[in-house]
Amino acid sequence: xxxxxxxxxxxxxxxxxxxxxxxxxxxxVAAVLGVGAGIACARARTHGPPxxxxxxxxxxxxxxxxxxxxQLFFIFFGLPSLGLxxxxxxxxxxxxxxxxxxxxAEIVRxxxxxxPRGQLEAxxxxxxxxxxxxxxxxxxxxxxxxxxxxxxxIVIVMLGSAVCGQIAAQELSxxxxxxxxxxxxxxxxxxxxxxxxxxxxxxxxxALAWAGPxxxxxxxxxxxx
Amino acid sequence: xxxxxxxxxxxxxxxxxxxxxxxxxxxxxxxxxxAKRSIAIAIPTDFPPYGFVGTDMxxxxxxxxxxxxxxxxxxxxxxxxxxxxxxxxAYLQTHKADLVISTLGKNPEREKVIDFTAAYSPFFQAVFAxxxxxxxxPAELAGKTIxxxxxxxxxxxxTKIAPAGADIKRFEDNNATVSAFVSGQVQVIATGASVAGxxxxxxxxxxxxxxxxxxxxxxxIGVAKGDDKxxxxxxxxxxxxxxxxxxxxxxxxxxxRPAGDLPN
Numbered sequence: 001x002x003x004x005x006x007x008x009x010x011x012x013x014x015x016x017x018x019x020x021x022x023x024x025x026x027x028x029v030a031a032v033l034g035v036g037a038g039i040a041c042a043r044a045r046t047h048g049p050p051x052x053x054x055x056x057x058x059x060x061x062x063x064x065x066x067x068x069x070x071q072l073f074f075i076f077f078g079l080p081s082l083g084l085x086x087x088x089x090x091x092x093x094x095x096x097x098x099x100x101x102x103x104x105a106e107i108v109r110x111x112x113x114x115x116p117r118g119q120l121e122a123x124x125x126x127x128x129x130x131x132x133x134x135x136x137x138x139x140x141x142x143x144x145x146x147x148x149x150x151x152x153x154i155v156i157v158m159l160g161s162a163v164c165g166q167i168a169a170q171e172l173s174x175x176x177x178x179x180x181x182x183x184x185x186x187x188x189x190x191x192x193x194x195x196x197x198x199x200x201x202x203x204x205x206x207a208l209a210w211a212g213p214x215x216x217x218x219x220x221x222x223x224x225x
Numbered sequence: 226x227x228x229x230x231x232x233x234x235x236x237x238x239x240x241x242x243x244x245x246x247x248x249x250x251x252x253x254x255x256x257x258x259x260a261k262r263s264i265a266i267a268i269p270t271d272f273p274p275y276g277f278v279g280t281d282m283x284x285x286x287x288x289x290x291x292x293x294x295x296x297x298x299x300x301x302x303x304x305x306x307x308x309x310x311x312x313x314x315a316y317l318q319t320h321k322a323d324l325v326i327s328t329l330g331k332n333p334e335r336e337k338v339i340d341f342t343a344a345y346s347p348f349f350q351a352v353f354a355x356x357x358x359x360x361x362x363p364a365e366l367a368g369k370t371i372x373x374x375x376x377x378x379x380x381x382x383x384t385k386i387a388p389a390g391a392d393i394k395r396f397e398d399n400n401a402t403v404s405a406f407v408s409g410q411v412q413v414i415a416t417g418a419s420v421a422g423x424x425x426x427x428x429x430x431x432x433x434x435x436x437x438x439x440x441x442x443x444x445x446i447g448v449a450k451g452d453d454k455x456x457x458x459x460x461x462x463x464x465x466x467x468x469x470x471x472x473x474x475x476x477x478x479x480x481x482r483p484a485g486d487l488p489n
Contacts, residue, residue, distance in 0.1 A: 077401075080408040088394065088410075166401060168372075168394035177311065178395065181376025184338045186315045 009188040012179045019175030020196050026089070026171060027158040027204070030096035034157070035150065037097060038104020039143075043134060045105065046112050056105065063102035069163045071095050076167040092164035092171070100157045107149045111142030140217040147217070151208040155201050162197070172196060253454035254323040255299075264301040266292040267308040267322035271399045273423050274479040275328045275346075275444075276307075287479035288326045288444075291345055294471065295324065295446075298462045309398040310377040314339060317447050324459065325447035328417065330378040330440070339450050342459045344443035344487040345466075346476060350379035352437040353406075353421045354413040360436040366391040372411035374402045379415045382439040407431065415439060419480070443487050460489075 010016075044056040063071065076091040086094065115138050123137040143150070165174030176193035180186045258264045268288045269276035276286040284305055296303035306322045313329065316322040317339050328348060331341050352371070354360050360369075367390035373380045375395035387393060394411050396402040403424050406414040414421070414433070425433050446463070448456045466472045473483040 076410065077404045077408050080410060085409060166397045168396055168405070174395070177375060177397075180315075181311055181380070183334070184314050184318065186318070 004188060005185055006188050006192070008183050008185050009179055009192050012175070012182075015175045015179065016172065016192065016196065019170060019172035020200060022089070022169065023158065023161055023171040024200065024204075026092055026096060026161050026164065026169070027154070029093050030100055030157060030161075031154045031208075033093075033097040034100025034154075035104050037101030038108050039139065041101060041105035042108035042112055045109055047130070047134065060102045060105050063098055064106070068095065068099055068160050069166065071099060072163060072167060088164070088167050088169040091167060092161065092169040095164075096157050096161055099160070100153060103153045103157075104150060107146045107153060108142060110149075111144075111146035112138055114145060115142060143217040144213070147209075147212045151205055151212070154208060155205055158204060159197060159201065172200075253452050254320075254449060255452070255455040255458055258299060258301050258323060258455075262301050263304055264296050264299060264324065265304045265306050265322045266296065267306045267313050267316045267325040267327050268292050269309070269313075269327045270307040271309065272328055272417070272420060274419055287346055287475055288328060290475050290479070291446075291472075292324070292326045294466060294475075295326070295459060295462055298466075299458070310374050311397060314447070317449055320449065323448075323455070326444075327447075328419075328444050329447045330442035331445050332378065332381065334381070335447075339447045340452065340456050341445040341447060342456055343463045343489040344445050345463050345472060345484075346444045347480070347485055347487065348444050349418050349441045350377075350382060350416065350439040351418060351421065351435055352383070352413060352415045352439060353425070353433045354436050356432045356434050358412070358436075360413070363437065364388050366413065368392075369413050370394055370411045371413040371415055372396060372402045372405040373415040374399050377417075378442050379417065379439050383415045386439070406433075 041056045041060065044052045045060070048056065072091065072095040075086065075095050076088065079086065079091075119137055119141075120133065123133045128137070161171055162173035164171050165177060168174070172193055176189045180189040254264075268284055269286075270278050270284050272286070272288075274286050276284060276288040279285045284307065289305065292303055292305060306316060308316050308322070308325070308327055310327075313322075313325050313327045314335065317325050325339075326345075328346075329335075329341075330348065330350075331344075335341075352360070352366075358369075359365065363386040366386075367388040370392040371383065371387070372394050373383055373396070375397065377399075380393075380395060383393060394405065396405055399416065399420050402414060402416060403420065405411045407424065407428050413436075414424075416424075421433070421435075425431065446459055448459065463472070467484070467487070476482060476484040
């Protein structure tokens with residue numbers, strides 16, 4: 001009775017390709033901004049004045065303890081009543097960035113906390129400013145230590161972007177759902193979408209594992225504490 | 226590498242095997258309904274007045290009453306399965322529901338994958354927009370953002386008539402589509418008359434009004450493809466309920482008017 005017809009789904013390959021491209025684009029922007037936000041937030045939580053610490057903690061707890069889709073709906077459907085109207089794609093990127101930022105903050109903070117005291121003391125005894133100590137001594141090896149966890153979190157955010165189709169952002173799961181609602185080939189469409197997500201996740205993981213040491217924290221950075 | 230791959234393929238094969246096995250019991254759902262004395266019927270919960278959740282959190286509406294009527298005539302207890310516009314056909318295809326009574330319109334694409342009984346209630350889809358907007362022909366949709374529920378009849382009709390310059394935003398369910406229009410994320414909404422009526426009654430500040438008719442599409446009950454036994458039985462139930470005036474009574478109760486002419 002059940003006959004699989006993958007051709008019916010693959011015939012819409014331009015739609016799938018466009019969806020996959022938007023998923024990657026959303027992820028790329030959210031990854032750059034989110035990791036940046038995470039580093040800033042981690043710095044604020046470890047080195048900031050008490051008020052800033054509390055603010056950063058509140059942000060992290062708020063985001064980490066609410067579902068992503070609720071955050072997304074709040075930005076897309078909720079903010080217009082405050083006069084801020086964002087496109088589906090802008091709302092998706094902001095939601096993904098805020099989400100990644102909070103998790104990244106905790107990941108980076110773990111790396112910062114694991115910095116050996118001796119390195120801090122050595123840096124300070126060389127008369128480096130606090131800013132120099134953070135940017136040159138604390139941050140790079142910290143990122144190196146937590147990079148695998150960070151890469152995983154970015155991949156999770158990419159996979160989580162599948163719900164952005166709910167607010168009509170035309171990413172990969174939106175394409176798959178649209179194809180499904182046109183030809184009712186739900187098994188095939190989901191199967192193809194899952195395959196594409198799998199491939200994208202594996203590639204993203206490898207690309208980040210390659211890029212991190214080269215551009216972000218230096219190959220020579222110690223990865224052991 | 227090949228060692229790592231094998232379990233994955235085995236898993237895929239096992240999955241396909243399961244899929245094949247599920248087709249073995251696809252004779253007629255009527256037999257299983259009679260044996261279990263219970264029927265699973267897919268109903269909407271986001272589509273007042275056809276199906277919605279009341280303040281007591283229980284589903285109610287025309288489709289829900291119709292589901293109860295059909296179940297009672299079959300001598301079975303009803304198990305209501307809440308579905309959305311986008312997933313109701315998949316529920317029928319995968320036998321998660323025996324019948325779909327969920328404001329289901331009939332079109333050739335759907336007839337390829339499921340079967341339909343006679344119609345049981347009236348319905349139409351249209352384009353709605355604020356009074357101030359000039360919108361007299363489909364061509365004038367160009368340059369406007371239009372919200373619609375993905376996979377619903379209005380999505381298919383709108384896609385057919387919309388000019389290339391129209392920006393169609395497809396949402397997962399009617400709640401999201403209505404939210405998008407109410408919050409101003411889209412300028413125009415294409416939806417069913419009942420959803421629009423409910424939305425306009427609750428949001429008079431929008432000043433929305435009927436603009437373009439997309440399709441007159443009465444509701445049919447969906448049954449699994451090829452299950453003629455169940456389909457004919459449900460047709461009998463619909464015919465007798467129409468003759469006895471029960472369907473008119475339901476329509477007056479929920480839509481404020483009798484069923485009128487319904488196609489078979």
